[in-house]
Amino acid sequence: MRSFFLYLVFLTVPSLAMEGTAPLKTVDWSFNGIFGTFDRASLQRGFQVYKEVCASCHSMKLLSYRNLEGIGYTPNQVKAIAQTYEVQDGPNDDGEMFMRPGKPKDRFFQPYANDQAARAANNGALPPDLSLITKAREGGADYVYSLLTGYAEAPVNEKPMVGLYYNPYFSAHWIAMIPPLSDDMIEYQDGTPATVDQMAQDVTTFLAWASEPEIEVRKQWGFRIIIFLFIFSIVMFFINARIWARLEK
Amino acid sequence: MANVKKSSTLSKDSNRIAKWIDYRLPILSFLKAEAVDYPTPRNLNYWWNFGSLAGITLVIMILTGIWLAMHYTPHTAHAFESVERIMRDVNYGWLLRYIHMNGASMFFIVVYVHMFRGLFYGSYKKPRELLWIFGVLILLLMMATAFMGYVLPWGQMSFWGATVITNLFSAIPLVGDSIVTLLWGGFSVDNPTLNRFFALHYLFPFLIVGLVFLHLVALHTHGSNNPTGVEAKKPSDKIPFHPYYTVKDILGLVIFLTIWGAFVFFAPNFFGEPDNYIPADPLVTPPHIVPEWYFLPFYAILRSIPDKLGGVVLMFSAVFVMFIIPWLDTSPVRSGRYRPLYKIAYVFFLVACVALGWAGAQEAEGVPLLVSRLATAYYFAFFLILMPVLGFIEKPLPVPESLQESKRKKGAGR
Numbered sequence: 001m002r003s004f005f006l007y008l009v010f011l012t013v014p015s016l017a018m019e020g021t022a023p024l025k026t027v028d029w030s031f032n033g034i035f036g037t038f039d040r041a042s043l044q045r046g047f048q049v050y051k052e053v054c055a056s057c058h059s060m061k062l063l064s065y066r067n068l069e070g071i072g073y074t075p076n077q078v079k080a081i082a083q084t085y086e087v088q089d090g091p092n093d094d095g096e097m098f099m100r101p102g103k104p105k106d107r108f109f110q111p112y113a114n115d116q117a118a119r120a121a122n123n124g125a126l127p128p129d130l131s132l133i134t135k136a137r138e139g140g141a142d143y144v145y146s147l148l149t150g151y152a153e154a155p156v157n158e159k160p161m162v163g164l165y166y167n168p169y170f171s172a173h174w175i176a177m178i179p180p181l182s183d184d185m186i187e188y189q190d191g192t193p194a195t196v197d198q199m200a201q202d203v204t205t206f207l208a209w210a211s212e213p214e215i216e217v218r219k220q221w222g223f224r225i226i227i228f229l230f231i232f233s234i235v236m237f238f239i240n241a242r243i244w245a246r247l248e249k
Numbered sequence: 250m251a252n253v254k255k256s257s258t259l260s261k262d263s264n265r266i267a268k269w270i271d272y273r274l275p276i277l278s279f280l281k282a283e284a285v286d287y288p289t290p291r292n293l294n295y296w297w298n299f300g301s302l303a304g305i306t307l308v309i310m311i312l313t314g315i316w317l318a319m320h321y322t323p324h325t326a327h328a329f330e331s332v333e334r335i336m337r338d339v340n341y342g343w344l345l346r347y348i349h350m351n352g353a354s355m356f357f358i359v360v361y362v363h364m365f366r367g368l369f370y371g372s373y374k375k376p377r378e379l380l381w382i383f384g385v386l387i388l389l390l391m392m393a394t395a396f397m398g399y400v401l402p403w404g405q406m407s408f409w410g411a412t413v414i415t416n417l418f419s420a421i422p423l424v425g426d427s428i429v430t431l432l433w434g435g436f437s438v439d440n441p442t443l444n445r446f447f448a449l450h451y452l453f454p455f456l457i458v459g460l461v462f463l464h465l466v467a468l469h470t471h472g473s474n475n476p477t478g479v480e481a482k483k484p485s486d487k488i489p490f491h492p493y494y495t496v497k498d499i500l501g502l503v504i505f506l507t508i509w510g511a512f513v514f515f516a517p518n519f520f521g522e523p524d525n526y527i528p529a530d531p532l533v534t535p536p537h538i539v540p541e542w543y544f545l546p547f548y549a550i551l552r553s554i555p556d557k558l559g560g561v562v563l564m565f566s567a568v569f570v571m572f573i574i575p576w577l578d579t580s581p582v583r584s585g586r587y588r589p590l591y592k593i594a595y596v597f598f599l600v601a602c603v604a605l606g607w608a609g610a611q612e613a614e615g616v617p618l619l620v621s622r623l624a625t626a627y628y629f630a631f632f633l634i635l636m637p638v639l640g641f642i643e644k645p646l647p648v649p650e651s652l653q654e655s656k657r658k659k660g661a662g663r
Contacts, residue, residue: 222513
């Protein structure tokens with residue numbers, strides 16, 4: 001009987017891991033765990049990586065510039081970031097659309113006008129929107145980090161695919177995205193050395209924040225509420241015992 | 250010792266306004282009779298907490314649902330974004346949505362435990378057949394509500410789950426295709442589907458409230474069953490609901506909320522599929538289409554049959570067979586405690602349900618398919634063969650005379 005249960009348990013184990021992909025590299029993210037918070041410096045570096053590298057192909061449609069206050073920028077800094085983009089607005093009183101500098105309320109600048117344009121520019125592949133990427137992939141932040149740092153020489157038994165790059169963490173093993181990061185491709189404003197690993201960690205932190213901006217508040221609330229409910233449970237346990245003791249008499 | 254009266258009136262020293270109201274509309278004495286003085290067996294164990302937990306979960310689901318609906322847009326072009334707006338821009342919207350989302354799983358956990366308890370202690374037996382049937386109707390409506398609710402965020406799993414499940418109805422001969430068109434409001438899962446699912450997802454919980462009311466009326470007519478399955482005979486077998494069971498239910502509730510809260514605050518997407526955070530795309534089919542965990546046993550039964558119509562019939566039978574349980578069980582003894590063979594059959598039934606749940610999450614091939622076939626066979630054999638036959642061949646253990654006797658014996662045993 002017991003061995004049958006164990007057998008069932010073991011059967012489920014391989015099914016949890018992704019089929020045919022390499023086991024993910026795990027990172028001890030600052031936002032993991034009950035007290036997880038985001039490292040503001042890493043978030044801002046990660047935003048810089050997104051802005052200077054990823055944003056040329058990947059949109060983040062669900063984010064507005066005003067959201068960047070959440071990674072530690074002041075309202076004035078956010079205004080300055082937004083102003084670097086040209087945004088179409090209108091129609092004005094003459095019925096004309098016009099261009100103006102971006103404002104904090106505007107959504108993040110999108111690299112392509114539509115999905116068709118994105119496919120046309122990327123050999124038929126659609127670069128996914130990154131607003132929810134760590135929530136939308138099995139493995140979350142670890143998956144994104146593994147994918148970004150996981151490009152490798154294809155083993156001999158893998159048939160090379162034209163225009164695709166070998167990455168054992170990707171479901172099909174051959175991904176249309178060119179290895180996006182290389183050492184010192186950007187210059188961090190805070191002087192941190194821009195290694196591939198550093199950039200991958202920073203941009204993953206930024207993307208995890210973008211997927212779940214409520215994470216810090218949620219965990220702080222959660223801690224308090226669980227403590228409250230736990231103490232409430234203990235109190236109720238004793239009240240319950242005391243009231244039921246009346247019956248024993 | 251508690252003095253329990255059958256019908257209650259307001260006490261003499263109650264407030265004048267209360268008396269004035271109660272003379273004209275006896276709602277206060279009704280509440281006193283049904284929620285305060287209500288005579289309840291003195292020996293209920295913690296498995297009896299799950300009924301009140303289910304009721305409270307329903308209320309929490311309705312409240313969070315109404316507030317979510319204030320911000321949700323049921324349109325294929327806006328649904329996904331409006332849910333993300335709730336998560337990002339609505340004040341504490343993430344809290345509302347995560348409570349509601351995890352609440353669906355909590356609701357099913359609580360209701361499944363509630364049903365397994367009824368199944369073990371024979372709570373469906375005379376005179377509680379209708380009580381049980383209302384319960385199964387509630388389960389059916391819950392399943393429909395949960396399924397339609399899962400479609401609303403309009404993610405990949407929403408869309409493809411809806412496509413797969415609604416397509417099942419096309420297996421019905423002659424009218425199948427017409428039924429599917431009717432469900433869709435067109436010729437594919439599209440905006441009209443989303444609109445009607447939203448309307449019905451809002452309506453059904455209130456139908457459930459109505460059924461819960463009937464469930465409670467039926468319950469209070471003959472009172473709760475109890476772990477011995479012996480009807481309370483002496484007045485001392487029963488105690489007033491308040492304070493004994495109010496306080497016990499609150500204890501259970503607080504522990505339950507702690508667990509629910511742990512999911513909401515620390516693992517809000519534990520029960521979910523990552524694919525549902527990808528907007529629905531009718532042109533891209535996800536590699537694995539999996540229903541929510543609470544449907545997995547039924548999904549496994551569906552896929553255990555190679556024939557589509559056969560699978561659909563069997564899946565629906567798995568729920569509908571529950572309606573006739575009161576008449577399938579032939580044993581004169583109510584509680585599983587005194588039924589040695591039924592106890593064994595019941596444990597295997599639990600194992601079969603868990604095995605079905607596991608198999609439902611796997612690809613339907615090889616070992617999982619074999620497991621789901623064996624478990625499906627046992628699922629139906631348990632209801633249709635073991636339940637009727639065991640009543641005749643089983644020799645039940647001696648049943649206690651009264652509830653207090655059983656309590657004393659148990660105490661002496663320790």
